[in-house]
Amino acid sequence: MTGTPSQIEYYARALRAPRISDGFRRLGDQARDAGWSHEEYLAAVLSREVSEREASGAATRIKAARFPAHKDLEEFNFDHQPSADRNLIAHLGTGVFLAEAKNVVLLGPPGTGKTHLAVGIGIKAAKAGHRVLFDSATGWVARLQEA
Structure with a gap:
């Protein structure tokens, strides 16, 4: 044929x-x-x-996530944040926590790289086929108050 x-x-x-x-x-x-x-x-x-x-x-999926900027996990500068656990961050980048239905919360003062890490992990998750939505803690609190 x-x-x-x-x-x-x-x-x-x-x-x-x-x-x-x-x-x-x-x-x-x-x-x-x-x-x-x-x-x-x-x-x-x-x-x-x-x-x-x-x-x-x-x-x-990356566009729908509404990330504030495009940040790759591999570009995170551990020299500026020596307390960040490289192995834990690498593990989070694998997305295993998603398959296990576990939450990840990044806490700390301003300027410690939380957004960079969250966006980097989120981008990896979106590339792996997961739907992602980004917002700050204040944004999530506002959403919860509205609901």
Whole structure:
């Protein structure tokens, strides 16, 4: 069975997989030139769709989280906050606490890096597929009072 480009585009729309329409021709040319099997070609097309979908989903979750700034956990300067436990922060970055349904609360005076750590952990969680919502302690208290 072969599909015409318009059929493939129709199937891609029906599956809500728009990146297939965008790349199947280019990947098809690459597959022919490299002598890929049908399975290798299909895997490449689907792999592209999945990775772009995951990246798009992560970007959407990060935007929806309403972080005050983009801070990566790896950029946290432990020299400025020597009391921060590197191993604990690295563990929190794995997101294991999410699977265990545990809470994490970062407490301390202003300027100690709580927001940086919270955003860094939140971004990692969003990239792993979790929905995240950021707010300060005052913001959460206000939400609770409204509720």
